[in-house]
Amino acid sequence: MAIRSKPNAMHAPPASDDKKCNKQFNQRARDLKNGLSDLQKKVDKMKDGPEKQRLEASLTMLGTEGDHNGVGVAFSTLDGSAAGRTDLNLNASGQASPLITLDPDSGKNGSSTTLAINAAHEGTHLVDQTTELLHAYNELSWPNWIARSPTLSDFSLEYRGYQTSAWAAQALGVPSLAYDGGSSVIWNSSWAAADRQTLIDKGITQHVTSIPGHPETTPHNPWPN
Amino acid sequence: MNKPAWTLFLSLIGSATAVAQNQPDAACILSTAKNGQTITAHGKAVQQPHDLGFRVVGCDDVVILTYAGDQDTDVPADRLRRDEHLKRFQKFTSAVYKSTTKDICEQCMQYGDVEATLTGKLEIATIPPDTTKDQMGFLHDASGKIVGTSGFGHPTRMFKYRLVILSASDVKARKLPKPRVANP
Numbered sequence: 001m002a003i004r005s006k007p008n009a010m011h012a013p014p015a016s017d018d019k020k021c022n023k024q025f026n027q028r029a030r031d032l033k034n035g036l037s038d039l040q041k042k043v044d045k046m047k048d049g050p051e052k053q054r055l056e057a058s059l060t061m062l063g064t065e066g067d068h069n070g071v072g073v074a075f076s077t078l079d080g081s082a083a084g085r086t087d088l089n090l091n092a093s094g095q096a097s098p099l100i101t102l103d104p105d106s107g108k109n110g111s112s113t114t115l116a117i118n119a120a121h122e123g124t125h126l127v128d129q130t131t132e133l134l135h136a137y138n139e140l141s142w143p144n145w146i147a148r149s150p151t152l153s154d155f156s157l158e159y160r161g162y163q164t165s166a167w168a169a170q171a172l173g174v175p176s177l178a179y180d181g182g183s184s185v186i187w188n189s190s191w192a193a194a195d196r197q198t199l200i201d202k203g204i205t206q207h208v209t210s211i212p213g214h215p216e217t218t219p220h221n222p223w224p225n
Numbered sequence: 226m227n228k229p230a231w232t233l234f235l236s237l238i239g240s241a242t243a244v245a246q247n248q249p250d251a252a253c254i255l256s257t258a259k260n261g262q263t264i265t266a267h268g269k270a271v272q273q274p275h276d277l278g279f280r281v282v283g284c285d286d287v288v289i290l291t292y293a294g295d296q297d298t299d300v301p302a303d304r305l306r307r308d309e310h311l312k313r314f315q316k317f318t319s320a321v322y323k324s325t326t327k328d329i330c331e332q333c334m335q336y337g338d339v340e341a342t343l344t345g346k347l348e349i350a351t352i353p354p355d356t357t358k359d360q361m362g363f364l365h366d367a368s369g370k371i372v373g374t375s376g377f378g379h380p381t382r383m384f385k386y387r388l389v390i391l392s393a394s395d396v397k398a399r400k401l402p403k404p405r406v407a408n409p
Binding site: 081089117125 | 271319321323324328329363381384405
């Protein structure tokens with residue numbers, strides 16, 4: 001991945017703040033690298049299973065700085081509560097230009113841990129979008145592909161993203177991860193191992209269905225992983 | 226990744242399924258507005274996971290918001306009226322509570338029920354004849370080749386409307402309490 005700053009007009013600091021802005025960017029870039037490195041080490045030690053597979057896929061997609069894998073990571077203020085976003089665009093020849101944008105705001109991505117969690121979430125979105133495109137490419141016949149490999153609904157796409165967030169939090173040793181003012185808990189280390197899958201599902205479902213335009217679809221995750 | 230998947234050419238993809246877009250209400254300003262038109266509308270901010278939305282009074286569709294001058298718009302920054310109203314709207318819709326090191330609360334807003342009257346350039350996504358839109362917002366021609374995109378929002382382009390904000394007024398919001406992590 002290639003990390004860069006991407007100021008926008010609404011939030012761009014005055015010229016006199018360039019030094020402060022550069023300092024924040026450098027700090028966030030360091031935090032991101034450290035967070036992803038830490039997550040990778042934790043994932044390496046995880047036992048095999050869907051959690052490890054998902055996190056590995058996301059981390060592989062993100063890559064490491066300077067690996068020229070084509071994935072761009074930008075730091076830029078995002079509108080609303082968004083901490084991250086993914087853009088996948090294709091040029092005229094069909095070549096993709098994937099970009100993940102992370103908000104450097106200290107409330108949204110103020111630590112290496114939150115950066116790693118949010119980057120992993122976006123990495124899963126990128127993996128899923130690429131998977132859908134490549135399935136179509138390999139099948140060469142969209143109707144057949146539709147029949148064999150269902151597209152992800154808007155609910156399922158976000159459900160999988162938050163699954164990754166929860167599993168990343170778990171791997172990083174985060175005590176709890178919540179949304180919606182704390183009412184939608186998607187990870188809590190106090191949960192008994194036997195209850196974790198159910199409670200993660202409950203928390204994510206509650207959060208995603210609260211987002212307008214994301215009605216629940218079942219199975220929540222229609223893909224094997 | 227040594228050989229990124231991005232280098233693949235995707236022009237052989239087969240035909241796509243169309244994604245239905247909501248039909249606008251008769252009383253909704255969006256139903257009569259034209260693409261590129263400057264409109265003024267009152268509504269309520271709607272938080273999306275990766276975008277800021279806006280539900281105009283009388284309309285069902287969520288409109289994605291962006292600001293004049295932002296990189297992916299063609300509206301110059303000098304058309305953005307950066308007054309106190311705009312600053313309040315930006316603050317109310319983006320301020321989140323900082324997490325503690327122990328418990329992380331993401332997207333936990335400091336303000337809710339954010340209402341405003343916004344003036345901006347309305348952009349309406351269309352699906353050209355002889356093309357279909359897939360779940361990710363890519364447009365395909367009859368042969369299946371990807372010929373463009375349609376829609377707004379991330380990671381998929383699921384929204385039909387986007388408003389490029391020029392100014393805000395009548396901004397109000399409700400202060401929300403600090404998050405408390407529930408114990409399910």
